[in-house]
Amino acid sequence: MLRITIISIIAFYSSAATAQKWGNCTADTRTIVDKADRIMFSRTSAGKMTMSVKKAGYSSKMTMKFWSEGRDKMSVKITSPARNRNTSTLKVGNNVWYYMPRTDRIVKVNSSMMGESWMGSHFSNDDLVKETQLYKHYDCQSRKDDKDFIVIELKPKSNAPVVWGKIVMKILKSNNIPEESRYYSEKGQLKRTMKFSGVKKVDGKTVPTVMTLIPAGKEEFTKLVYEKIRFDVAIPSRYFSIRGLKK
Amino acid sequence: MFQNTVLLLKMGWRNLWRQKRRSLITLSAMASGLALCIPTYGLIVGMTTSMTKGITRMHLGDIQIHNPKWPEEKGIRQTIPFDDIYTRLKRKSGIIGVAPRIYSGGMISSDEEIELTAVWDKKVNTGEGNDEEFHCKALISEKASKKYRLTPGSTLLFKPVPVSLNCGTLKISGIRHGDYADNEIFVSENIMRALGAENPEGKTQEKSTDDDSDIDNLKKLPAVVDSASKKENPEGKTQEKSTDDDSDIDNLKKLPAVVDKNEKTIEKRKLSFTRIKKKIKWRFVRTKSAPVGIMGILPSEEKLVTNSWKTVIKGSYLNDNPSGKYPEILIGNRLAETLNVKVGDRIGMDSATSHFYPMDRFYTVCGIFKTGSTSVDRSVVLVHIKNGWDKDLMDIRYFEGKDKTLRGVHEFAVHVKEPSRNSSYISGIKEVTKDVAVVRTWQQIDRGMAMMIKTTDAMTSIILMIILIIAAFGTMNTMLMSVIERIREFGVLKSIGMKPNMVARLIIFETFLMSLAASIVGTAIGVALNSYLVNTGLDLRSVLPDGFTFQGVVLDPVWRGIWTIEGIAIPVILLFVISMLVSIWPAVRAARIKPVEAFRQTIG
Numbered sequence: 001m002l003r004i005t006i007i008s009i010i011a012f013y014s015s016a017a018t019a020q021k022w023g024n025c026t027a028d029t030r031t032i033v034d035k036a037d038r039i040m041f042s043r044t045s046a047g048k049m050t051m052s053v054k055k056a057g058y059s060s061k062m063t064m065k066f067w068s069e070g071r072d073k074m075s076v077k078i079t080s081p082a083r084n085r086n087t088s089t090l091k092v093g094n095n096v097w098y099y100m101p102r103t104d105r106i107v108k109v110n111s112s113m114m115g116e117s118w119m120g121s122h123f124s125n126d127d128l129v130k131e132t133q134l135y136k137h138y139d140c141q142s143r144k145d146d147k148d149f150i151v152i153e154l155k156p157k158s159n160a161p162v163v164w165g166k167i168v169m170k171i172l173k174s175n176n177i178p179e180e181s182r183y184y185s186e187k188g189q190l191k192r193t194m195k196f197s198g199v200k201k202v203d204g205k206t207v208p209t210v211m212t213l214i215p216a217g218k219e220e221f222t223k224l225v226y227e228k229i230r231f232d233v234a235i236p237s238r239y240f241s242i243r244g245l246k247k
Numbered sequence: 248m249f250q251n252t253v254l255l256l257k258m259g260w261r262n263l264w265r266q267k268r269r270s271l272i273t274l275s276a277m278a279s280g281l282a283l284c285i286p287t288y289g290l291i292v293g294m295t296t297s298m299t300k301g302i303t304r305m306h307l308g309d310i311q312i313h314n315p316k317w318p319e320e321k322g323i324r325q326t327i328p329f330d331d332i333y334t335r336l337k338r339k340s341g342i343i344g345v346a347p348r349i350y351s352g353g354m355i356s357s358d359e360e361i362e363l364t365a366v367w368d369k370k371v372n373t374g375e376g377n378d379e380e381f382h383c384k385a386l387i388s389e390k391a392s393k394k395y396r397l398t399p400g401s402t403l404l405f406k407p408v409p410v411s412l413n414c415g416t417l418k419i420s421g422i423r424h425g426d427y428a429d430n431e432i433f434v435s436e437n438i439m440r441a442l443g444a445e446n447p448e449g450k451t452q453e454k455s456t457d458d459d460s461d462i463d464n465l466k467k468l469p470a471v472v473d474s475a476s477k478k479e480n481p482e483g484k485t486q487e488k489s490t491d492d493d494s495d496i497d498n499l500k501k502l503p504a505v506v507d508k509n510e511k512t513i514e515k516r517k518l519s520f521t522r523i524k525k526k527i528k529w530r531f532v533r534t535k536s537a538p539v540g541i542m543g544i545l546p547s548e549e550k551l552v553t554n555s556w557k558t559v560i561k562g563s564y565l566n567d568n569p570s571g572k573y574p575e576i577l578i579g580n581r582l583a584e585t586l587n588v589k590v591g592d593r594i595g596m597d598s599a600t601s602h603f604y605p606m607d608r609f610y611t612v613c614g615i616f617k618t619g620s621t622s623v624d625r626s627v628v629l630v631h632i633k634n635g636w637d638k639d640l641m642d643i644r645y646f647e648g649k650d651k652t653l654r655g656v657h658e659f660a661v662h663v664k665e666p667s668r669n670s671s672y673i674s675g676i677k678e679v680t681k682d683v684a685v686v687r688t689w690q691q692i693d694r695g696m697a698m699m700i701k702t703t704d705a706m707t708s709i710i711l712m713i714i715l716i717i718a719a720f721g722t723m724n725t726m727l728m729s730v731i732e733r734i735r736e737f738g739v740l741k742s743i744g745m746k747p748n749m750v751a752r753l754i755i756f757e758t759f760l761m762s763l764a765a766s767i768v769g770t771a772i773g774v775a776l777n778s779y780l781v782n783t784g785l786d787l788r789s790v791l792p793d794g795f796t797f798q799g800v801v802l803d804p805v806w807r808g809i810w811t812i813e814g815i816a817i818p819v820i821l822l823f824v825i826s827m828l829v830s831i832w833p834a835v836r837a838a839r840i841k842p843v844e845a846f847r848q849t850i851g
Contacts, residue, residue: 046462053603057646058324060602065462083639084604100607103595105534106404107354112538120603233465242416243408 023139025152030135033152036171036178037134039196039207044069047229048079053121055220060120063227073240074128078119089118090245091128099245106242121222122192122213130163137162148173164191175199175206190216203231255749259756266729273725274765277822280718281769284711284818286776289808291707293780295700296809299666301800302696304554305618307689308346308660309669310676314647315685317657318692323351324601326655327684328645333659335679341664341672344551347656349543349635349643353598353605355578355628356536357586360406361395365442365527368433383414385434388427395533396587398422403531409441417531442527535586539628541598543635543643552662555616555629562590562614565631569613574634576610579624580617588612596628601642608640619801632656647683696800708817715821723829726758730837737837738845747838754837758830759823766819774815780808 022030046067053060062084068074074091078084086101096109114126137160141153154167165186170179181194192215196208209226238244263270303309312332314325329347336345371386387397397403403417423433546565550556556564560580569575573593578586588594590612597607610630618624635641636654645655663672669688676686690697730737737750784807791804 043468046465048459048462055603056324058601058603065459067462083606087604098597098605100595100597100605103597103607103609105356105358105595105597105607107356107536107597110354110538113354117603228459228462230462230465232468234468235465241408241414242404243412246408 025140025143035176042231048227050225052223067239276721277718277765278769282772285773288814289777293809309666310661312659312684329654329656344662346548346552346660348658351541351598355596357588357594359533363432367439371435384420386423388431390429406530412441543632558616559614560617573609573611575613577614577629581625719825719829726833730833737840738842742842751834751838754834762826
């Protein structure tokens with residue numbers, strides 16, 4: 001009883017005292033969301049992954065290597081199947097380039113192509129670019145603490161340049177790892193669900209190694225499985241250059 | 248009864264010529280109305296026909312066949328089987344052409360290699376390392392700007408890219424006016440050092456690796472941010488060793504540092520020892536690209552269905568069996584301008600595939616077309632349908648059947664013997680396609696256009712009615728006048744026993760005879776006028792020099808009439824019907840004349 005009182009006093013005190021509330025939630029919610037949001041982002045990361053895509057009457061599997069630095073720079077190179085080998089994607093800031101090995105061409109993705117699918121997956125080129133830190137553009141709407149999970153509802157700040165009208169994140173209490181994120185349209189319709197699983201300790205970090213994107217209302221998905229991932233490695237800058245794309 | 252009719256006709260005919268001038272004026276009004284109606288009808292039908300032809304012979308065909316889901320979604324995997332439908336439709340009578348088509352989209356780009364002289368200029372700011380733009384910057388001489396059409400904003404790719412340069416592209420940030428050579432480009436010290444240090448053969452090219460060395464050999468960053476958390480978590484490091492089975496960090500540390508975090512500073516230090524040249528010649532690649540819609544066609548069959556081969560202004564149309572190194576591509580004149588390419592040039596294009604990701608290929612420009620429709624000329628390219636079936640390119644198959652290896656197409660455009668009766672062919676085609684596909688006439692596909700043509704038809708009828716009604720009022724006036732003039736005469740006729748309906752018939756016959764005469768004269772003049780419009784037409788080229796497009800349909804600038812049976816029959820029939828209708832009132836008036844009252848009237 002005493003413990004509960006103390007906790008509630010502390011909780012009351014902290015919520016009253018800290019002016020830095022995040023939307024309707026306590027200030028630590030922001031830390032939780034940010035940690036969950038950044039779970040795959042280290043200073044740098046490099047690794048191998050398999051992407052499986054399932055669409056109506058179609059399925060594909062690709063393996064690829066990737067290198068990333070923060071949120072701004074990313075380079076992906078496809079290693080199999082053979083017909084896509086060495087096709088690369090480079091993202092620097094808001095720009096995306098494709099490298100087409102057969103014609104040895106570099107194609108810059110222009111605004112009209114940004115909405116198109118990335119390598120046949122349910123991710124668009126825009127998804128690569130528009131990965132913004134959640135707390136920058138979203139406010140916490142509500143927070144529910146479960147036994148194991150924390151469910152946080154995020155609403156975009158007014159005038160925020162984002163596509164979603166609402167994001168609901170389910171985060172594992174014990175280690176801040178997201179379990180599921182649901183993305184809603186401005187009209188409140190569920191558009192896609194991202195599921196995280198296969199939590200493992202890799203290279204000193206506990207991370208989910210399987211990410212599944214499920215578009216709402218379809219029997220389809222895109223599944224990313226990290227086979228190897230290394231964090232905080234020194235990645236030469238040429239990996240994030242047009243020159244590096246052709247390599 | 249028959250004798251009466253003949254008698255009445257004779258009387259009517261004589262009566263008409265009793266007032267020669269009036270009858271002739273009325274007759275000429277009717278005749279000229281008719282004479283106007285015939286070519287008007289011809290012209291309007293001519294326009295709708297040329298519009299219909301424009302739509303169907305440009306692209307649509309008379310009938311189209313698609314996957315049932317295609318009209319709504321236009322998905323790249325929504326195909327119909329090719330071989331089966333094609334061969335069976337080709338055997339059907341009344342079908343002239345069956346053009347298979349595959350649709351895709353992608354980016355087309357042309358490369359142009361130019362050699363420029365890089366000149367060291369202290370005032371130029373490199374811009375290197377600016378991640379937002381990712382370009383190094385340069386100024387260009389006024390002459391070079393004109394010669395190579397390089398303007399501020401144009402980007403050039405280094406070929407090869409100097410190893411010690413981070414930026415892959417060079418962005419023109421401005422033009423330097425003054426007397427500089429026509430190949431000079433002004434760059435910063437950094438770029439000059441990088442170009443000067445470059446030795447294309449000396450440097451070992453980094454090769455693409457199959458193993459994971461490009462991931463495993465990366466060295467760990469010195470822990471700065473994470474140091475605190477790692478100390479809290481001592482197991483983390485032991486865990487690292489056990490998870491990384493093939494290559495371990497301990498080994499890496501012993502390896503000579505392939506990449507150092509100080510790589511850049513070392514290289515720069517190294518570079519600073521080399522002497523900077525004032526001018527260096529270097530090759531650059533300028534890439535121009537544009538998004539396009541791709542249409543895969545079977546050239547020989549497409550020629551039977553559409554006139555797209557007639558729009559080629561340079562080079563030739565696609566060949567059924569091309570011989571060159573690369574497949575052929577036909578592009579629009581506006582696209583050719585954008586890409587700065589001509590017939591015979593090589594261009595690269597990636598296209599959407601049935602696997603949803605783009606695949607690329609080189610093509611040779613075999614021809615340039617000009618349809619007159621800006622959007623088509625700028626963003627449509629034609630390639631042989633083989634590229635669509637190619638497993639290494641679009642890989643379009645029929646995905647819904649049991650056999651997934653069957654070749655598929657997105658569309659068949661069918662040209663039939665009697666395009667105006669195209670809906671009558673639907674059932675025959677459906678026998679072939681069964682429920683695999685939907686078969687629709689072009690009117691069902693382009694409802695807006697079909698509706699508009701129907702509206703034009705209705706408008707024609709209204710115009711014809713107006714012309715003829717005006718003429719008919721003249722007729723009515725004439726007949727009324729002649730009835731009023733002849734009241735005494737009718738009184739006499741009635742008093743000697745002529746029945747009222749006979750009197751009425753007499754008036755109607757008079758009108759009929761006048762209409763008959765008018766229709767003969769009017770048709771003769773109308774036919775003469777129309778034959779001029781059919782053969783010569785109205786030349787609108789002085790008003791519309793480029794021809795004109797209407798809702799995306801390109802129309803011939805010479806507006807021609809057309810011969811149709813309806814074009815003559817409808818006005819003539821209308822003339823008769825309207826004249827008969829307007830003669831009813833005078834006829835009734837004449838029939839109602841009472842002999843006693845008629846005699847009382849004195850008309851002088």
